[in-house]
Amino acid sequence: MNLVKQTIDGIYNLLLGLGVTVKHLFKKAITVQYPKERWEMPERSRGVIVLLSDKETGKLNCTACMLCARACPVAAIKIEREKNPETKKFEPTSFDIDTTVCCYCGLCEQACNFSAIKLTGKYEFSVYDKDRLQYDMDFLQEIGRDVKYEKKKKVAKKAVKKAAQKKKEDKAGEEEKSQEKSATKPSAKADAAAEDEKPADSEQKEESKTEDKTGDDKNEPDSSEESESKKE
Amino acid sequence: MLELDPIFDAISEWLASFLPPVVVTIVKGFGTAGVVLGVLSLFVLFFIWMERKVSAHMQQRLGPMRTGWHGALQTVADAVKLIQKEDLVPSDADRAVYFWAPVVCFAAALMAYLVIPFGEGLIVQDLNIGILYVIAITTFTVVSLLMAGWGSNNKWALLGGMRSAAQIVSYEVPLSMSLIGTIMIAESLSMITIVESQSGPFWNWFVFRQPIGFIVYFIAATAEANRTPFDIPEAEQELVAGFNVEYSGMKFAMFFLAEFINMFTISALAVTLFFGGWMAPFPFLDFIPSWIWFLAKAFTSVFVLMWFRWTYPRIRVDQLMGFAWKFLLPLAFLNIILTGIGIYIF
Amino acid sequence: MDSESLLNHINELHKDIIINSELITDVPTIEVKPEHWVEVCSSLKKDVKTNLHSISNYGAVDYREKLGGFQLVLTIFSHKHKHRVTVKTLVPAQGDEEPEIDTVTTVWLSADWFEREIIELFGVKFKGHPDPRHLMLDDDWDEGFPLRRGWTGTDFIVKPEM
C-alpha cells in the first residue's frame, strides 16, 4: 500500500514539475537580444573611467591633486603634474589609467573634489590589443566629452548644508554621495528616452541637486585630508 | 497519397534495361538509403532547432535568433562549423576503435528506419519480423558507445561507456517485454500489420488497450536513447561529457545526430505501436495524408521527450538499474499476464 | 555565562599557565606559553563549563620584530553556551627560523587546513600534523613564506606609496 501511495505521489509530483515548465513555455522571454537591444544603465553605473572637462573652456577639470591616485587600491592611476607658472596651480601633464588592473571600485571618483574623474555607464570597452587598455589623458578626455555631469560645488558649503538639513526634516533624505544626476546612456536611443523623462522629474532633480551637495560635504574629510597631505 | 514504391519500381525497371540485376539491387538499395538519410537529416536538423527553441522558451529565453527566421538555420551553421573543425585524436587512443565508434553509432541509428512506416505504403521494407529487427538494431548503439569509451583512452569516457553498456543492456529487457502485449493483440511482428490492426477511431489504438505497456515502453525507450532523466552515459555534471568527451568535429556531430535520430526512432516506434501509426484519429479525417498524421504524432512524442529533458534532474546510475529491474520489468510481465487474460476473455 | 565570568573561570582553571588574560572587544583572550598550547586547548574543549568545541578562526601573526616570534591566535567557540574564547601563544623565532609547535589537530579536526595554511604562509611547523603538504601554494613553491612581514617574491609588487 505504501508503495502504491509513493508511486502515486511521485507521479503527481512529476506532473507538477511538467506543469511548471510548460507554463513557462508560453511566457514572454526575459532575456535581451544584446547587440540589437540594450539595457538602459542606471545612472550610478560604474563602467569605463573618463576624465571630465569643463564644458565652456574644454579644459580638464583635473587639478592634479593626486587624491585619486592615492585612493586607488590597485595603483592603477599614474599622474604627472607641473605647476603652471601663470596661475601657480598644478596641471596634469600625463594621466594614465591602467584599466587592466582597475577594479572599478569607484574610490577615485569618491576622492575627487573637482568632478574630474568619473566612472560612467559605458560598458563596451573590449579591444583586440591589450595595450589599448592603458588609457592616457587624451583618450580619457575624449571619451569623457559627451558625459553629462553636475560639477561639485565647494562654495557656500555651510549654507547649503543648513538648507539641506531643513529640507531633511520634511522630506526623505535622498542624499547621494558624489553622484552626478545625469549619467551617460549607452546609446543614443536611451539618451532620447532620458530626454523625454526629464521634464517629468525635473522638479525632483532640483531637489536632489541641493541634496547632492549635502552628499558633497561627506567628502569633506577627504578634502581635509587633502590639506593634511599638503602639509605633509 | 504519396507513393514511393512505383517511382522506385519505374527507376529500377529503367535501370534493369541496361544493367545486370545484381547492380540494380545495389543501386536500388543505395537509392532508398539515400532518400531515408536525406529525409532523416532534415528531421534531425529540425529537431535540433526544436530542442533549442523548446528548451529556451521553457527557460524564458529566446534561443537562437540570428541565423534565419528565429534561428532556423542555426543547426546548418553549426554543422558547417563542425565539419570545418579540426579532428583531434588523443595520442594514446585506440585509433581504429576511436574512428569506427561514431560510424557504428550513426549506422545503427539509421538502420532502424528500414521498417518504420512513415505513412500508408511509405515504408522501405515491410519485414515480417519488424519489431524484432528494430529492437535488435537499436542495441548496436551500446557497442558504439563502449567503443567510444574504450577507444578514447580517457577515464571519464570509459566510465561513460561502461555506464551506457549497463544501462542499455538493462533497459533492453523491459523494452522488449513491454512490446509483447502489443504483438499478442496484433498477432504479428510486422509493422504494417500492427498499424492496420489499430484502424478505426482513436480508441482502437493500442495505447488504450496497453496503457501499462506504453508507459513501460516509453520510459525504457527514453533510457535507451540516453535522454534526460536517463542520460547517465553523458552526464555532463558528473562525467564531463561521458563517452564523447574526446570527440570533436564531425565525429562528435555523428554522435549528436545519432542521438536525435534515436529520439525520433523511439517516437516513431511509439506512434506505430501504440498510437495507430499513420491512422487518423477519426476515419472522416482520412483526407489528410497519412504521413502528416504520422509526423504530427511523432513530433508530439518528440516534444514530450524534450519536455522531460528540460524538467527533470538526472537519476543516479544504480537507481537507474534498480528502477529497470525492480520496477519496470515486473510491470512489463504484469502487462503480459493481463493481456493474456484479456485475450482469453474477449 | 558572560565574558567576564568566563574569563575568570578560565583563569582559575589554568592559574599557573596563563601569562596574560584580558577582554578584547568583549571576547575573553588568554595567552599561554607554547609548551602548554595543546594542554590548554584540549582542556578548554573538554571542560564542561567552557566546552569550546568548534574553531572559529585560527591564524598566525608575524610579531618577530615586536615580540620575537609568531603569535598563533586561535578563536574557539561553543554552539551550546554561545560564547567564544581567544587563545594566543607566541612561538619564538628570529630571522629565517622555522619554529616548531605542537599541533592542535588532535583536539579539533578542523584545525587541519588552518594549520596547513600557517605552515606554508608563515613557516611555522606543527609537530604531529597529519598532512603538512602545501594547501594554497604550489607543491614546489620555494620562495619563502609569503605572509611574513617584509617578504618579497619574484612577482610580488608592493603598492607604491603616493
Place this chain on the structure above:
Amino acid sequence: MMETKGLRTEEFMVNMGPQHPSTHGVCKLVLKMDGELVKEIQPHVGYLHRSIEKIAENRTYAQIVPFTDRIDYCASMNSNHAYVEAVERMAEVEVPERAQYLRVIMAELNRIASHLLWLATFTIDLGAVTPFLYAFREREEIMDMFEMTCGQRLTYNYMKIGGVNWDIPKEFVPKAKQFLKILPGKVDEYEDLLTNNPILLYRTKGIGVLSSEKAIEYSASGPSIRASGVRWDIRKAEPYAVYDKFDFNIPVRYNGDVWDRYKIRLDEMRESAKIVEQAIDGLPEGDIAKKVPMTWKPKEGEVFCRIEAPRGEMAYHIISDGTNKPYRVKIRTGSFCNLQLLPAIATNHLIADLVAIFGSLDIVLPEVDR
C-alpha cells in the same frame, strides 16, 4: 587492489577538476575510485589564491573594502559587511542607524541572491538545467536593485567604514517591495519543480549525511550546520548591526543530508525576505555615513568579528598597529571549513553523489582560497 582468477579489477585515480563542470570554479578533487565508487577524496585548493591577506597589509583601511568584494563574489555585500563591522568594532566608530538598516537590507538581499545562485548551480549538478534559469531570473532582479544603488552588479564596494557609500535611490523601495511580494511565489515554484520530485528525492535523501557531532567537529557553519540539527546562526547568537530588531526564524533540519541542506536554503530565502521587508518598513531617516577620513588611523588594537554570511561564518581578525594600514588581516570564511569536511561525508559514495554533496555544501572557491 583485488585479484581474482582471470578477472582483475583495479582502483584508479581520477582528477576531478580543476576544470570540471561541477567543481564550481577551480577546485581539484583527486579521487580514488573503485568503478563508480569514490574511495578517497583529496581536495586541492589554491588555484584562486590571491593572498588578499597579504594585499591588505599594504592598503589603507578604506582601500581594503573593494578587495573584500572579491572574497566571496556571490555575496559581496556580506563580506563587505563583515569587514566594515570588524573595523568599526575595533576603532569604536559609531554608525548611523540608517546605514545599519541599509546594510542589513543589502546583506539580506545578497543572501537571497546567493542562495538563488546556489539553487541554480545545485540543480545543474543534479542534471536539471531549467531551474537554473528560473533562479537567475529572480537573482537578476536583486542585481538590478544593487546596480541602481551602487552601480555594480557583482563587486559592489557598497559599504565603507562608518556607513555606506550611497543612499538608496527613489526607485529602490517600490522595486524591492515588488520583488519581495513575488519572491515567495517563485520559491514555491521551485518547490513544485524540485522539492518532492521523486528523482530529486532519490538523489538527495540520505546522501552525504553530516551528523551534528561531525558538523561541530569540523567547524561547519551556515546552512550546512543548521541542516544537521544545530541551531546556530550568528545573527541570533551574537547579533551584529541591527539584527536584534528584526523578527525572523532560524530554519533548522535534523537529518543533515543533501535534501535538508537544499530545503534549508529555500527556507532561509523566505526568512531573509521577511527581514528585508521589516527593514524597509522600519528604515529610519538620517545620515548614511559617519565621516571617516580616507586615510584614517585607528588606534592600536585588535578585533575578531564574525558575521553570518550565506555560506557560513565569515570572520575578520584585524590587528592595527596605529598606522593607516592594518598590521594583519586574517579572514575566516565559511567555505574554507565546509570544504574541509567534504572527504568525511562523501567517501564511499558514488561519483554522482559526490557531485550532489559538493553542490549542497555550497562552496565558492575564491572564498576558500581568498
